[in-house]
Amino acid sequence: MDPTPAPAERSPAELLATPVQFVRGVGPQRAEPLQRLGLLTARDLLFYFPRDYQDLTDLTNVKDLEPDKLVRLRGTVAEVDSRVTNAGRFMLGVLVKAGAGFVRCMWFDQRWLREKFSVGQDVLVTGKVRLKSLIWELVHPQVTWLDTADDEPGSAAQMLPVYGLTEGLTQGAMRRMMRLTLDAFVDLLDEVFPAEHLAEHNLWPIATALRHLHFPDNREQLAQARRRFVYQELLILQLGLAVQRYRRRQASSAPVIDVTGKIDARIRRLFPFELTAGQQSAILEIAADLRQPVPMNRLLQGDVGSGKTIVAVYAMLAAIAAGYQAVIMAPTEILARQHAATLGKILSHSQVRWGCLTGGSSTSERQELLAGLAAGTTHAVIGTHAVLQQDVQFAKLGLVVIDEQHKFGVRQRASLKQAGANPHYLVMTATPIPRSLALTLFGDLDVTTIRDAPPGRQPIHTYLAADEQRERWWEFVRKKLTEGRQAYVIAPLVDSPADAEATDAAEDADRPEGDSPKQIASAEAVFEALCHGPLEAFRVGLIHGRMSSSDKEAAMAAFRDGRTQVLVSTSVIEVGVDVPNATLMTIESAQRFGLSQLHQLRGRVSRGLHPGYCCLFTDEPSPEAQRRLEALSESTDGFALAEADFQIRGPGDLLGTRQHGLPPLRIADLVSDRAELEEARQAAQAMVSADPGLSDPAVSKIRRMLLHRYGRVMDLGDVG
Ligand code: ADP
Numbered sequence: 001m002d003p004t005p006a007p008a009e010r011s012p013a014e015l016l017a018t019p020v021q022f023v024r025g026v027g028p029q030r031a032e033p034l035q036r037l038g039l040l041t042a043r044d045l046l047f048y049f050p051r052d053y054q055d056l057t058d059l060t061n062v063k064d065l066e067p068d069k070l071v072r073l074r075g076t077v078a079e080v081d082s083r084v085t086n087a088g089r090f091m092l093g094v095l096v097k098a099g100a101g102f103v104r105c106m107w108f109d110q111r112w113l114r115e116k117f118s119v120g121q122d123v124l125v126t127g128k129v130r131l132k133s134l135i136w137e138l139v140h141p142q143v144t145w146l147d148t149a150d151d152e153p154g155s156a157a158q159m160l161p162v163y164g165l166t167e168g169l170t171q172g173a174m175r176r177m178m179r180l181t182l183d184a185f186v187d188l189l190d191e192v193f194p195a196e197h198l199a200e201h202n203l204w205p206i207a208t209a210l211r212h213l214h215f216p217d218n219r220e221q222l223a224q225a226r227r228r229f230v231y232q233e234l235l236i237l238q239l240g241l242a243v244q245r246y247r248r249r250q251a252s253s254a255p256v257i258d259v260t261g262k263i264d265a266r267i268r269r270l271f272p273f274e275l276t277a278g279q280q281s282a283i284l285e286i287a288a289d290l291r292q293p294v295p296m297n298r299l300l301q302g303d304v305g306s307g308k309t310i311v312a313v314y315a316m317l318a319a320i321a322a323g324y325q326a327v328i329m330a331p332t333e334i335l336a337r338q339h340a341a342t343l344g345k346i347l348s349h350s351q352v353r354w355g356c357l358t359g360g361s362s363t364s365e366r367q368e369l370l371a372g373l374a375a376g377t378t379h380a381v382i383g384t385h386a387v388l389q390q391d392v393q394f395a396k397l398g399l400v401v402i403d404e405q406h407k408f409g410v411r412q413r414a415s416l417k418q419a420g421a422n423p424h425y426l427v428m429t430a431t432p433i434p435r436s437l438a439l440t441l442f443g444d445l446d447v448t449t450i451r452d453a454p455p456g457r458q459p460i461h462t463y464l465a466a467d468e469q470r471e472r473w474w475e476f477v478r479k480k481l482t483e484g485r486q487a488y489v490i491a492p493l494v495d496s497p498a499d500a501e502a503t504d505a506a507e508d509a510d511r512p513e514g515d516s517p518k519q520i521a522s523a524e525a526v527f528e529a530l531c532h533g534p535l536e537a538f539r540v541g542l543i544h545g546r547m548s549s550s551d552k553e554a555a556m557a558a559f560r561d562g563r564t565q566v567l568v569s570t571s572v573i574e575v576g577v578d579v580p581n582a583t584l585m586t587i588e589s590a591q592r593f594g595l596s597q598l599h600q601l602r603g604r605v606s607r608g609l610h611p612g613y614c615c616l617f618t619d620e621p622s623p624e625a626q627r628r629l630e631a632l633s634e635s636t637d638g639f640a641l642a643e644a645d646f647q648i649r650g651p652g653d654l655l656g657t658r659q660h661g662l663p664p665l666r667i668a669d670l671v672s673d674r675a676e677l678e679e680a681r682q683a684a685q686a687m688v689s690a691d692p693g694l695s696d697p698a699v700s701k702i703r704r705m706l707l708h709r710y711g712r713v714m715d716l717g718d719v720g
């Protein structure tokens with residue numbers, strides 16, 4: 001049989017699979033470097049997107065030049081000369097012919113630049129011009145070599161694509177091959193979207209979009225071309241998440257927890273205060289979920305101090321009233337113990353049996369609790385990740401609450417999932433996941449947001465202070481302590497600054513890197529200095545992650561009861577700790593903390609009826625740290641700060657897609673493409689609810705693409 005049938009007989013798909021060496025304009029010589037880039041077929045080439053563009057729009061015309069104006073000129077190198085001036089400086093002069101005129105570019109003391117220029121090169125220069133003996137001159141302009149040597153001669157393109165290259169390939173050659181490949185193959189590509197979908201979402205058809213993605217005439221065209229691929233990529237991702245969610249709802253059954261009016265009233269009677277409107281509606285949404293035989297999977301987000309704990313307690317008591325067991329998991333022992341204390345007060349006269357389980361629990365305590373949980377005679381457990389251990393078994397687990405979920409790894413969450421038979425899940429966070437990320441990573445998660453705060457909250461004042469202002473700050477602190485308030489003082493390290501490892505590492509996962517540890521404050525040193533200095537007249541306590549459980553608890557209890565007025569701490573108290581009388585927060589070496597950490601720390605002191613004050617001291621912050629600190633002092637809104645953090649750090653640094661086990665996105669950017677993300681999510685949800693198996697022939701190509709990309713990682717099986 002003839003292995004290469006006549007072209008007329010080959011299908012578009014077969015043609016697109018043409019090996020690069022047989023693509024016109026490539027040839028065997030260039031095929032080799034292309035293959036090194038992983039580009040084996042004509043189709044691969046078409047989808048090799050530019051990594052950047054050289055923008056030749058908005059160029060200046062030589063005849064319009066004016067002294068001291070910033071200009072962008074495109075031209076051809078006409079002459080290169082260099083010499084050493086009388087003063088002994090190396091001088092490079094490059095004469096550029098730009099349109100009808102000439103400009104002279106000059107560099108001093110940059111010998112290495114000499115060999116970068118040769119006559120005939122196409123360049124883009126940007127800088128300020130001055131008129132020097134009848135010729136326009138640019139001193140030290142920015143220069144871009146346009147690499148058009150092997151490109152189409154005389155190409156008048158306004159935006160030049162820049163491709164990732166490898167040895168043996170030039171930009172010009174790559175562009176030329178790309179043009180030829182587009183001409184010969186782009187119309188063979190199959191459109192995955194039905195025509196109505198394209199129209200409805202204002203998307204260009206594949207061939208038009210691809211052509212202009214490689215060779216846009218201007219920025220608007222590029223944006224429109226890019227939009228098509230961004231949308232497509234995000235739609236496929238969101239479809240995967242929507243199918244996953246649909247299947248989860250179909251497959252797993254959860255305990256039906258009916259929160260009757262009687263139960264609701266019984267629970268509310270236990271609470272020491274009226275619920276806020278935000279808490280009320282959160283409870284309504286949660287109760288509606290619990291009634292369904294489908295596991296709840298809900299994220300409850302609310303800024304620090306918005307009162308999430310009581311909502312969790314409500315859900316827990318509802319589960320217990322329906323005859324099920326519940327777990328509340330907190331990221332630190334201090335927080336678990338605090339929740340236990342809160343619950344102890346609320347349940348002091350109730351029949352509910354519950355226990356607290358942390359790494360610091362004694363063996364006998366632990367054994368008794370585990371026996372009760374396994375037998376079903378104990379209704380609830382509050383704990384740290386200690387509740388995840390193998391031997392913690394539940395007779396009838398109905399609800400899992402994870403507090404401060406951003407402090408747990410994704411994997412920890414998963415391993416708890418397997419602990420019981422499809423319990424309901426409520427995860428809580430005060431560090432809201434920026435919406436665009438939440439949609440991507442937790443497309444299958446329902447979100448409830450508490451936007452209000454308990455009544456009577458006072459504003460919080462934030463100061464970025466210089467060292468000279470220390471004395472004044474401590475004076476202010478002394479005054480407030482004398483009035484009866486309490487204060488936290490935070491330092492990043494536990495002890496000796498020489499030992500950079502002495503942080504409370506577990507709570508310090510998102511601490512930014514990159515500054516020298518020599519002058520970083522440590523809790524022990526700060527404690528000593530305050531006790532023998534500015535706060536010597538006051539009762540000062542110390543807490544950090546390396547103290548024993550009982551010492552930590554004693555230190556926390558002393559502060560809570562007001563026996564100590566000041567608590568010097570590491571970031572162990574970062575999340576959840578709730579002492580409403582504490583209104584002063586001092587953070588030493590604040591540059592060492594991430595933005596969400598700083599916001600959490602500050603959140604410790606705006607929880608009662610008195611205004612809060614937060615003072616940040618820093619040593620030589622990096623520019624990025626400076627931006628974080630300024631962002632913090634400008635806003636007290638955790639949602640806005642989470643967005644700012646996302647902008648400063650970029651999506652990769654937060655819970656990236658990769659950490660979630662998903663392949664990286666190729667073209668979409670979660671920060672800048674959020675409009676498309678939202679649009680794609682809505683479209684995906686509509687598609688899946690109308691046709692859960694995506695079996696409509698009109699979407700068969702989308703379905704195939706989905707399975708190809710996410711079938712395995714998302715375990716989509718055959719979809720539907
Ligand atoms: P977070 O959302 O940060 O977990 P908490 O649940 O710890 O907040 O609540 C913060 C403080 O506000 C606690 O002292 C709590 O008792 C109090 N609080 C919560 N809800 C209300 C309310 N509806 N009315 C009055 N105080 C409340």
Ligand code: MG
Pocket residue numbers: 308309403576
């Ligand atoms: Mg909390």
